[in-house]
Amino acid sequence: MSFILNFSYAQKKSDLEKANKKYDQLAFFEAQKLYKKLFEDGYESPEILSKLADAYYFNDELEKSNKYYTLLFKKYKESVKPEYYFRHAQTLKATGQYQKADELMATFNSFKGFDSRAKKYSDEPNYLQIIDFQSGRFIIKNAEDVNSYTSDFGTAYYDAKDKVVFATSRDTSSLINRRHTWSGQAFLELYEADETNAGELRNAKEFKGVLNTRFHESTPTFTKDGNTVYFTRNNYSEGVARQDIDGVNRLKIYKSVKKGKRWLQPVELPFNSDEYSTAHPALSPDETKLYFSSDMPGSVGYDMREKFGKSDLWVVDILEDGNYSEPRNLENVNTEGRESFPFVSSNNTLYFASTGHQGLGGLDVFASSIKPDGSVSNVVNIGSPINTQYDDFSFIINDGSKRGYFSSNRPGGIGDDDIYSFIQTEEMRKECEHLLSGTVTDKNTGAPIDGALVTVLDANNNIVGDVITKANGKFVFKLECDKQYFLRGEKREYGTDEDLFTTPSQTDYSDIPLELSKNKQALADCDDIAPLLNIKQIYFDFDKSNIRPDAAAELTKIKAFMELYPQIAVEIRSHTDSRAPDDYNDALSDRRARSTRQWLIDNGIDASRLTAKGYGERQLLNKCSNGVECTPEEHQLNRRSEFIISGLGKISNCN
Missing domain, CATH: 2.120.10.30 (TolB, C-terminal domain)
Structure with missing residues (x-):
């Protein structure tokens, strides 16, 4: 048996060396077959997946390439080189997944700020809208x-x-x-x-x-x-x-x-x-x-x-x-x-x-x-x-x-x-044309605003164009060169933001962000502000209570809200599902609630305005109690964080 195992290992090592040689000689078609055979035989590594994906990528078979880049990122993300973020983003675009591609390009930008491809991504966040303006010709x-x-x-x-x-x-x-x-x-x-x-x-x-x-x-x-x-x-x-x-x-x-x-x-x-x-x-x-x-x-x-x-x-x-x-x-x-x-x-x-x-x-x-x-x-x-x-x-x-x-x-x-x-059928663009783009965001939370009205007016206060933003908060206008314009963003329950600017005398692009401050609204004791602020699930690593970066991004919204309403106090409630002993869930949820409270205190919120409590599995939202068979999605509903408010600066008895 030892001889057979050693022979199998030696054979696969030899096959990998052959594949690498073909790859280095740009024989991508032959390299594809060798890498794919190794993969299908159960021999998988970052090298095999990356080069198999590359072999398809350099042969312009981006959809096939995307399959293996996706596996590479799923299983070996820690070992992925920065260049693969760009390549995988390209294959995601080829399969119509532009949002995921943009997310990878944002990470690529953090790796390679000196790379012009990353700079072009950060300089033109509304590139799809800009391309759309040139389309149909x-x-x-x-x-x-x-x-x-x-x-x-x-x-x-x-x-x-x-x-x-x-x-x-x-x-x-x-x-x-x-x-x-x-x-x-x-x-x-x-x-x-x-x-x-x-x-x-x-x-x-x-x-x-x-x-x-x-x-x-x-x-x-x-x-x-x-x-x-x-x-x-x-x-x-x-x-x-x-x-x-x-x-x-x-x-x-x-x-x-x-x-x-x-x-x-x-x-x-x-x-x-x-x-x-x-x-x-x-x-x-x-x-x-x-x-x-x-x-x-x-x-x-x-x-x-x-x-x-x-x-x-x-x-x-x-x-x-x-x-x-x-x-x-x-x-x-x-x-x-x-x-x-x-x-x-x-x-x-x-x-x-x-x-x-x-x-x-x-x-x-x-x-x-x-x-x-x-x-x-x-x-x-x-x-x-x-x-x-x-x-x-x-x-x-x-x-x-x-x-x-x-x-x-x-x-x-x-x-x-x-x-x-x-x-x-139409000239590609005017001799001089300026594309203005930007994003409307909530000034306190930084989140993009859906449904904001963005208007551009000329020097005579005539409306040149207007647009209602979608979920990403983005807008884009095509304007004339060397002219003065007035840009205004507004939405019900928010204030307005305005900017006066002059377009350059030659064809160019510019990006002007708009930040809207939310008007204060009536709040009642025992309201949960998580749905109000569109707080996503506060995730913790398995069996841990430390605040992850993605959780910190959500808690920033709570911090901004409490700064906007200095009279309120908040009780932080952490809940688990039933898939562990009751005592264990009580202790884990309590640690997580207290960790959340401490993060807010460390970031400037007065400790007297915050309390924290873990409820374990004692306040389930559905039938999924001990011994009841449920789907992962049903259990997920019970793993949640709540942020309960009091208008008196003291925590009220909210059940």
Whole structure:
């Protein structure tokens, strides 16, 4: 038996080493299978769960990834690294769980205050409302005539915009069924399709010439005359595939020139490297600059220990002699997440995909105006229906016709990634537009206020807009630049809060919080103020009476209430359910009640205004007494805290 156990352990250790090797080589498809087999065989650890989740995450299978991140956080939260809070938040967005995603991002912000992704979360708490303002500006349609059952993406205009070239993993060119270890699909090749006047794509066929090889080719960009192309390819030339120091075959940008009807042998660009990837080239309208994506040193999210998952946007000048300047990082666009798939339209708008800016989940498409000096304006999420909770990327547009294409792995498509056509029905935003957001909260408790009326008035006291807040207390308005406005929040039983402000002279965002003080209300002896203040259950750790952080947040509301009503006294009552001996429950509840009282005293409430008593299981709210079988939910009703008030400053006899 000992031999069998030792053999089993050795075998699983060997399988884990194989999985880790595949993972380190970016062979995520094969790593998935190995990690999943270990997991299903009952071998579970933080390493296996995190890398299994990562293998799906980096293959853009966010829903599957979410399953394993959820298990990781449930079972091994103490060992989870900060970066996993961001990744898990992304997968939660992909499954529509935005509130949970925001909670994880708040924790991520506490870990990594220096991280721009965390800062963007804290600076834009109303990002969903801001995105909603940009939504509804496109009509989209699946380009079903050219999509396959595999991946089709990365469109580019070609030949005076009569044709579109794209990447596809359909396996039609070889009798050998070759698959890439990252995704398990066939290697990408370039295809071309005819573009109709209505923006539809027809007659997809292989892009002939030397550009396609037995490795990946994708995301081309062509000069207007159609005689020069820059494109992405695996690190492969002259029949040799090269790898970095860890055995990873990186991506590089290549250039080819057309002579007659024939493309010449592609050459790689001088800023490529065997040790990092460069990909997704995009030309500026005047063809003097080349934008691209790379994880080269100097990237915002660069970490020599990270081999994947993060990249920045860069730009080089294309010099008159055909050489290139040193790459420059687009610093105010990039985050510690992933920025990729740039495209520059004829009006100098930079479109790109990102996981680091505030989005709906996965990759979202963003836009930024390129200024004459080469700097870029504030980044804007272009909204739905282009963006969804899935991966949306590779956006291109003809500014003249307002038609274009993008790629997405959203449900309802034909393959893994599909190409979609669109027509833009409305400009994305005014030349100068200010988005004002904020949250209405209770000044005493800090809790968001549901049902508050928030009004914006102009300098002439005319109402510009108003909104009734929901449970999260948030509001957002779209205003003109360089104007004075008056903001007011109000609600029945509360006072008002007001703010006079002037919007900046350029497009920007601002956040103005409003705090409302509750008007005093009639109180009666023996009232329980817990329901009045929406106090959640005061939780204690098992068999303990110390005040946990989540309980302290609720007790802060009691403290604020007693400061608002200095004439009242409070009796703290703690109750348990019946699932322990009666004497034990009496003692435990009494300790918890006294611990609650002491917390309030330590935080400034006069001890003479507070008494505490534990009632154990002697005041049950239902049938669940000793020996009665009940559900956990029924027992939960009996585990409660009460805060009973007296208007005389003395505790009255409240039964």
